[in-house]
Amino acid sequence: MSTHDSTSRRPYDGPGHRPYDSTGRHPYVSTGRARGRRRVAGVLAAAGALVLAATGCAATTSSAAAGSSAPAGAGTRTPAHAPTRTAPAVPEPAVLAEAKVNVGEGATVGVGMPISVTFPRPVPRAQRAEVERRLTVGTDPAVGGAWSWVKDRNLLDGQRVDYRPPAYWKPGTRVTLHVGTKAVRHFTIGRALTATVDVRSHTMTVTEDGKPTTRIPVTAGRPGLDTWNGTMVVLDKQPKVFMDSRTVNLGDAYHDYYFWAVHVTTSGTYLHQNPNADTYAGRSNVTHGCVGLSTDGTAERFYRRVIPGDVIRVTGSKETVATGNGYGDWNLSWSEWLANSAVRHGKSGSPERSQ
Numbered sequence: 001m002s003t004h005d006s007t008s009r010r011p012y013d014g015p016g017h018r019p020y021d022s023t024g025r026h027p028y029v030s031t032g033r034a035r036g037r038r039r040v041a042g043v044l045a046a047a048g049a050l051v052l053a054a055t056g057c058a059a060t061t062s063s064a065a066a067g068s069s070a071p072a073g074a075g076t077r078t079p080a081h082a083p084t085r086t087a088p089a090v091p092e093p094a095v096l097a098e099a100k101v102n103v104g105e106g107a108t109v110g111v112g113m114p115i116s117v118t119f120p121r122p123v124p125r126a127q128r129a130e131v132e133r134r135l136t137v138g139t140d141p142a143v144g145g146a147w148s149w150v151k152d153r154n155l156l157d158g159q160r161v162d163y164r165p166p167a168y169w170k171p172g173t174r175v176t177l178h179v180g181t182k183a184v185r186h187f188t189i190g191r192a193l194t195a196t197v198d199v200r201s202h203t204m205t206v207t208e209d210g211k212p213t214t215r216i217p218v219t220a221g222r223p224g225l226d227t228w229n230g231t232m233v234v235l236d237k238q239p240k241v242f243m244d245s246r247t248v249n250l251g252d253a254y255h256d257y258y259f260w261a262v263h264v265t266t267s268g269t270y271l272h273q274n275p276n277a278d279t280y281a282g283r284s285n286v287t288h289g290c291v292g293l294s295t296d297g298t299a300e301r302f303y304r305r306v307i308p309g310d311v312i313r314v315t316g317s318k319e320t321v322a323t324g325n326g327y328g329d330w331n332l333s334w335s336e337w338l339a340n341s342a343v344r345h346g347k348s349g350s351p352e353r354s355q
Contacts, residue, residue, distance in 0.1 A: 007137065010063050015257075030280075032059060037218055039320075045313070054090070056301055057252050081352045092134055092181060093127050093130055093131050093134065093180070094122070094133055095119050095120075095121070095123055095127075095131065096131065096135075096179055096180040096182050097180075098119060098120045099119055099179055099182070099183075100117065100118045100119075101115070101116070101177065101179065101183075101185055102114075102115065102116040102117075102118075102119055102136075103115060103127050103177075103185060103187045104185075104187070105185055105186060105187070106186060106187065107187040107188070107308075108187065108188045108189075108190045108307065109187060109188075109189060109190060109307065109308055109309030110145055110189075110190060110191075110192075110193060110233070110234065110307055110310035110311065111168040111169045111170070111171060111189055111191075111192045111193075111309065111310075111333065112168055112169075112231070112233040112234075112310065112311035112330060113169070113189075113233060113308065113309030113310055113327070114138065114162040114163060114164040114233070114325070114327055114329045115159050115162065115163040115164075115175070115177055115311045116160060116161075116162045116327065117151075117160070117162075117163075117179070118155060118159055118160045119137060119158075119159050119160075120159075121156075121159065122156045122157060122158030122159050123158045123159070123161075124158070125147075125158070125342070126268055128149060128158065128161070128342035129342040129343050131161065131342075132147045132161065132180075132341065132342055132343050133311040133343065134161070134180040134302070135147060135161070135177070135178070135180070136177070136178040136180075137163055137176070137177055137178075138175070138176040138178075139173055139175050139176075140174045141170070141173065141174070142204060143165050143166055143169070143170065143173060143239065144165070144166065144239050145163055145165040146163065146164075146167060146337060146338055146341055146343075146345060147161050147162065147341055147342075147343070148161065148163075148164075148329070148332075148337045148338070148341050149161050149340050149341070150162050150323050150324045150329070150340070151323070151324045151344065152324040153267065153322065153324045153325045153326075155324075157315065158256075159279030160218070160324065162327070162329050163177075164329050164330070164337065166334045168192065168311065168330075170189065170191040171187070171189055171190060171191050171192050171209065172185070172327070173188070173189040174188050174189075174190060175187050175188070175189070189309075190307060191208060191209055191218065192207075192208065192209050192210065192310040193207070193208050193209075193306065193307075193310045193311070194206070194310070194312075194313060195207075195208065195271075195302075195304070195306070195310070195311070195312050195313070196313045196314075196315060197218060197220060197291055197313065197314045197315070198310070198315050198316050199220040199221070199226070199227055199285055199314065199315070199316045199317045200315075200316035201300055201316075202217060202218055202219060202220065202280075202281065202282050202283060202284065202285065203215055203216065203217060203218060203282065204216045204217075204218045204271075204291065204293075206250060206302070206305070206350065213318075215296070216281075216293065216298060217281035217283075217298075218277065218282070218291050218292060218293055218303065219274065219276060219277050219280040219281045219282075219283075219284065219285055219286050219287055219291075219292040220272075220280050220285040220287060220288050220290075220291050220292075220314075220317070221285055221287050221288065221289040221290070221317070222285050222287060222288075223285075223286070223290045225289045225331030226289065226317050226318045226319070227269065227285075227287075227289055227290070227317050228265060228267075228269055228289075228314060228317065228319065228320070228321035228325075229293060229314050229315065229316075229317035229318055229319060229320045229321065230268070230313070230314060230320035230321045230323075230328065230331045231311060231312070231313050231328070231330040231331055232264040232265060232311075232312045232313075232314070232321055232326055232327065233264065233308075233309060233310070233311060233312065233326065233327035233329075233330070234262055234263070234264060234306055234307065234308050234309060234310045234311075234312060235263045235264060235265075235266070235308065235326055235327070236263050236308055237260075237261060237262045237263060237303055237306065237308070238261050239259060239260060239261075239303070240257050240258075240261070241257065241258055241259075241261040241270070241272070242256070242257050242258075242260055243255075243256065243257075243258050245288065245327060248251045248268070250288065253288060258270075258272045258274065259271060259272065259273045259299065259300075260272055260273045260299040260300045260302070260303035261273075261303075262294070262302070262303055262306055262312075263319060264312050264326055265291070265326040265328075266325055266326050267325050267326075268290075268324075269289060269290055269291075269321075269334050270290045270291070271290065271291040271299075271312065272290060272291075272292065272293065272299060273294070273299030273300070274290070274292030274293065274294075274295075274299075275292055276279075276292055277292040277294040277295070277298075277299075278294045278295055278296070280292075281293065281294050291314075311330070317326075331338065
């Protein structure tokens, strides 16, 4: 049960609804000075540094998201084989000290997870190239990638910059992020899982490591409340989420808890258990924009299988999800991605040296 964030097309997508964990706080992960050498649990900070203003499947989570809120400098370690870096002569932008990173220290994430760094205030255009140069990414095995400035749905222009390779990460890749001299993050790419929802055939096909493994009947958004088209990435998941249609101007259409909820857009799109799927999954689309799975254990099995960073593709629908509505980064071609970087890139995609 979800609606989306097109203000021109969906006036009922009201602002201000946000999913919270059981503490009443968004479970962010931010950078800061090291507070000891404990290692932060290897989980994704739920929906990362994004202010997840969920509308549609109006969600107040019933339990804390599967992530820890900790400064990026807390519990991080310097890798034994860290690349040698020469400090630039230009002073380090002060905004790096307040940056927030979406991936927790030691996390294992899906192949679609971008690195997303957000800032408490917009970075002026004149400083963005220097910020990119101070956000260094090392991988093992080596893989290219680039930063790109993303207009987040809930932030101002210049408050979010994401990093991704030209194609999905390779499973097993070890990634190290340096946030200037302020913090270090390490995470690992897990197995490759993609779930493709075909709204026309009302089915979802789950592929793992390149092999189709499961075909699941689903029900998607009904006409006028269509599920977003395009590629999305799992932000977080909750076993129980409260959804209230009144927060998105849909009256009393729904006002209840929904179970086994996999969150994929900040506007409120989930894949979750829906009693209506017991009748309509595989037959027709009847939801308010979310993808509904039946109550016979199907929804729970899918929930337990996915991790943050897994790829969710929707085909056969209408409007493509915006880049900043969650992690819609993969809906841009590589050339489009590079065009939003503040650093000039050569034909190979590698950054050109500054003059």
